[in-house]
Amino acid sequence: MRDPVISRFPKPVSTEEGKDLEPIPHHRTGWQWNIYPTYDFVFPVVDSIEGVTHALRTTQYADRNAQYQWFLSTLNLRPVQLWDFARTNFVQTILSKRKLTKVVDAGIVSGWDDPRMPTVRGILRRGLTVPALREFMFK
Numbered sequence: 001m002r003d004p005v006i007s008r009f010p011k012p013v014s015t016e017e018g019k020d021l022e023p024i025p026h027h028r029t030g031w032q033w034n035i036y037p038t039y040d041f042v043f044p045v046v047d048s049i050e051g052v053t054h055a056l057r058t059t060q061y062a063d064r065n066a067q068y069q070w071f072l073s074t075l076n077l078r079p080v081q082l083w084d085f086a087r088t089n090f091v092q093t094i095l096s097k098r099k100l101t102k103v104v105d106a107g108i109v110s111g112w113d114d115p116r117m118p119t120v121r122g123i124l125r126r127g128l129t130v131p132a133l134r135e136f137m138f139k
Helices: 039-049 059-074 097-105 120-126 130-138
Strands: 054-058 081-085
Touching (some): 039 059, 059 081
Parallel strands (some): 054 081
């Protein structure tokens, strides 16, 4: 494992040829912050601090598992069990957490456990049993 990147800085830009590069403000926070932590650094820390016991991640992150565990160990944080799974594509179903959050926040559904939501709690309220869900997951 190479030295992991843990933060990034606003990208400097040059408006004219030959001029020094100048930093540009963040598109949402402006100059309030001058450093941003990376996904690879933040998520092990947040998962551990927030009490996550099992982090379920698609296999696209499998090559970063050693780095994830390294951050937890080096920072003396509580370990988190990683479970990698192949991405499942559902037809005509929104799975983006950002988009689903908008649906919940707008009051379109009653919450994350609404039977119309593509969440574990939602499909359990729809009538799926835990043994059936386990059978689907482990096949």
